[in-house]
Amino acid sequence: MVSALSLAHNSRLFQRARYMKTVRSPRILTNICVVLMLMACGEGSDMRKKAELKAVEIIGNAATDRMPDDVAGGFHKIPIEVKELAEDVYQVQGIGNTHLINTPEGSVLFDTGIAIQAAEQISKLKPFATGPITHIIVSHSHADHIGGVRFWKEDGTEIIAHREYAEEQRYLTELEPYLHQRNRMVFPWLPETLPNIPMIKYGGVEPSIAVDERDYEFVLGGTKFQVLSTPGAEGADNLSLWLPEKKILFTGDTLGPNFPQFPNVFTMRGEKVRKPMEYIRSLDKMIALQPEMLVMSHHDHYSGKDQIVAGLTTIRDATQYVHDAVIQGMNAGKTVYELMEQVTLPDEMQLTQVHGKVSWAVRSIWEYYATWFHFDTPTELYPVPVRDVYADLAELAGTDALMDSASKAVDSGELIKALHFLEIALAAEPDNERALRAQMGVYEKLLYHATHVVENNYEKDYMRALIKNVQSKLGEEQ
Ligand SMILES: [Zn+2]
Structure with a gap:
């Protein structure tokens, strides 16, 4: 199984290497x-x-042509096609979807996709607009939702965003060099350096209307638009759009890209904290609407009130369950690591973890409340990580003994312990081929787990990036 996996994997890496050559x-x-x-x-x-x-x-x-199909959730393979979701409501899909709602007095957009697909999305969707674009509602700050704003905007178009949008943009812009390098690990289609074009980088959207927890409503051509503040899942600035007459709820990324799914409470890519209880309040707000159609800014829409409400309720209950289990465990004196291992979703709340992973949510919720010092060891208080003694430890133990221990740990299924042994050995001998190959073997097993056991897209792409790094150290990068 592992060798079949690694063959398939090598072929994906080969394709990715060709892509990098193309970009350069x-x-x-x-x-x-x-x-x-x-x-x-x-x-x-x-x-x-x-x-x-x-x-x-x-x-x-250049970035997407030669990408393997399943990288970063395979969003780049979604055909850019227009769908009529209801009378006067259109969607063009892509990495991020763009939605158009027509009224007799003008047209409203909800989200605008990613900039690299803006040209094709606009050329396909614009012919369906029956009037000027009077409003553009951006669901949140992420690049796959705001990328087309600049190109759709006309004179007088109102840009509606959350009150927290400006602050989200500020820190995302200031931290761009840091975040970009990490984003590339999980979104490998991103180029090595970003051109200085607004909305490929952050920035470039100046909202004219800010929405807060009181929500915002407007009527255009007899159609009521209720813009709802629904923060907590993909950032502090999430907006949703409710069309009460049609009973359609547009959620942007408030529910993430799949439905129903366990939420990404703090993304491992590195962004500011997301607030679990705030998210639960947002879900309650959505459940109260009893939507008959759910339109997300990724993938297809969902119809059927019962199915939608059931999905929203499971997400809410699962988030609340994990939240409460963490609080309980913290008060009972358990460590964060014990809780990461022990807290699992009950059968009636099972959800895909392809986007948000329960064990990572456990850690996120812990650190949301207690922050970084866990009272495990005083060394956490000082800038001397345990890694600083790895090389000395390796000398004392001998790298061969460490690798034997790593291999025993692999045999007994203790993959993370094996990684610790290997990291100690590699601290002393960074080029040790046996240790590097063993490390790659563990990454491949973790990749297999993230693909076939508890599927998670970020874990998959991160493992692939790590494998590629080791291959490059071994001089085997294709
Ligand atoms: Zn998105």
């Missing part, structure tokens, strides 16, 4: 340079916008 190829770089020069000439004009659209399309094609 002189032809692509020349195209990008030409387009960027064009942009410099046409500051603020339609010409500049066209040039930007072209630039991001080239970058997008």
Whole structure:
């Protein structure tokens, strides 16, 4: 099984290596340079916008053309097609979906997809707009939702975002170099360096209407639009849109990309904290609406009130269950590691963990309340991590003995213990081939687990990135 996995894996790595060559190829770089020069000439004009659209399309094609199908959830393989979801309601899919709602007095957009697909989404969806774009509602700060705003916006278009949107954008922009390198590990289609184009980088969207916990309502052409503050799952600035007459709820990423799923309470990519109880309140707000159609900004929509309400209720109950179990365990004197291992969802609350993982939520909730010092050992208070004694430990124990212990741990299924032994050995001998191969073997087993046992897309792509790093150390990168 493992060797079949590693064969399949090698072929995926091979494809990814070809993709990286494509991104770096002189032809692509020349195209990008030409387009960027064009942009410099046409500051603020339609010409500049066209040039930007072209630039991001080239970058997008280079990045996604040769990507394996299942990387980062396979979003890049979703066909960019328009669907009529209800009368006057359209969706164009892609890495992120864009939604259009027509009224006799103008058209409203909810989310605008990712910039690298904006050109194609706009060319396919715009013909369905029956009037000017009067409002664009952005569900939150992430690049796969705000990427088309700049290109859809017309004179007088209102941009509606959450009150916390500006703060989310501020820190995401300031931390961009840090976050980009980590995002590339789990979204490997991202280029090595981002061109300085608004909305490929953060920024570039200036909201004109800020929505807070009181929500925001407007009527356009006789259609009521209720913009709801629903923070807690994908950031502090999540908005949803409710069309009361049609009973359609647009959730952006408030429910994540799949439905129903266990939420990503703190993403391992690294962003600010997400608040579990705030999320539960957002879910209660959505359940009270009794939606008959659920439209998310990724993948297909869902119809049927009973199915939707049942899904929302399971998400709420599962989040509450894990939250309460952590509080209980903390008060009972358990360690975070014990709780990560012991807290699991009851049978009636089973949800896919493809986006958010229960054990990571446990740790997130713990640290949300108690922050970083766990009172495990005073060494946590000082800037000397246990890693600093690894090389000395390896010398005392001998790298061969450490690798024997690692291999015994693998045999007994204790993969993380094996990784600890190997990290100690590698601290003394970073190029030790036996240790590197053993480390790669453990990563492959963890990848198998994240693919076939408890599926999680971030864990999968992170393991793939780690395997690629080891292959490169071994000189085996293709
Ligand atoms: Zn998204």
